[in-house]
Amino acid sequence: MITVLVVDDDFMVAKIHSGYVDRVPGFEVVGVAHSGAEALREVERLRPDLVLLDIYLPDVDGLSVLRSMRTGARPSAEPDVLVISAAHDLDTVRGAVRGGALHYLIKPFSFDALREQLEHFRALHDRLSELPGDAPAAQQDVDRLFGVPPRPVVPPKGLASETAGVVERVLREAAGGGEDLSATECAGLAELSRVSARKYLEHFVDTGRAEVRLRYGGTGRPERRYRWL
Structure with a gap:
């Protein structure tokens, strides 16, 4: 089960998004936060696999929360992040990408749009779990993680x-x-x-x-x- 923390300043929107997540098999909402400070506390306490992170929060913006999660004292608590926000200016989108967000969904969005991203995350999560933990990754392993189509391998001369x-x-x-x-x-x-x-x-x-x-x-x-x- 992939655990999810929903972060949104609007209580009703957070409830809707939580309901969306719970409709996708294999995902479970383990917590909801309505401010940046609360989000960081819940990340440390719950150790979720994924955070649905809003940008507009009452105390700090979501990008600051994202940076704090990436530079915190306990890197083992770092979750993956999917930004969900009404902010659609390019500077904010760039900041989310540079901060390590997996994707950026602009509000309002449909259940199908979120479901697609959650299923993409689950596929990524599964591919990561398949990699041997005690061996270096091969290039095709990395390509598969990033969704790069496999390159045809042509045998050298003398091999059919x-x-x-x-x-x-x-x-x-x-x-x-x-x-x-x-x-x-x-x-x-x-x-x-x-x-x-x-x-x-x-x-x-x-x-x-x-x-x-x-x-x-x-x-x-x-x-x-x-x-x-």
């Missing part, structure tokens, strides 16, 4: 696209079962020679589409095991 597709399918199926493969195992499944399979496997490693780890046995050289990312 059709065969690369077969090896990719074999690796994907193994990864789906939580397994990695040696070049010999991959060759058997793909009906290739071990040397040919090894070339394609190393190509996928070089392009960041697969990873390799070493399995050490009792004697001899360690075995290289490949897993599709």
Whole structure:
């Protein structure tokens, strides 16, 4: 469940927006704040995943709240922010983007407009959770997070696209079962020679589409095991 804090100076508007959020599966409103100071307190107390942040607040503007959340003493409490405001001047929009807001919805907006942004956030949240926490991100992982379409990977000279597709399918199926493969195992499944399979496997490693780890046995050289990312 993705937790949400709604920040709006208008009690009725905050109630409406909370109702919108609760209509989207997978989201839960855990708090409502009506001022900048209250918003910062609730962020520290509730640790929400997402804040719906208004710009016009009675004590400080929303951009100041956004900056305070990003520069606070407890970075672990930093939520993602979706700005929802009647302010539509470019300076405010730029300030929200530079402050790290995920998106900016101009009031009034429909339930469908907010639902679309929440679903986009959920997809981003899911993709982040899929990344291994103890390994560096590959370029395709970063591209996927930012919604960049995957770039076609053309095998280098001497490697055929059709065969690369077969090896990719074999690796994907193994990864789906939580397994990695040696070049010999991959060759058997793909009906290739071990040397040919090894070339394609190393190509996928070089392009960041697969990873390799070493399995050490009792004697001899360690075995290289490949897993599709």
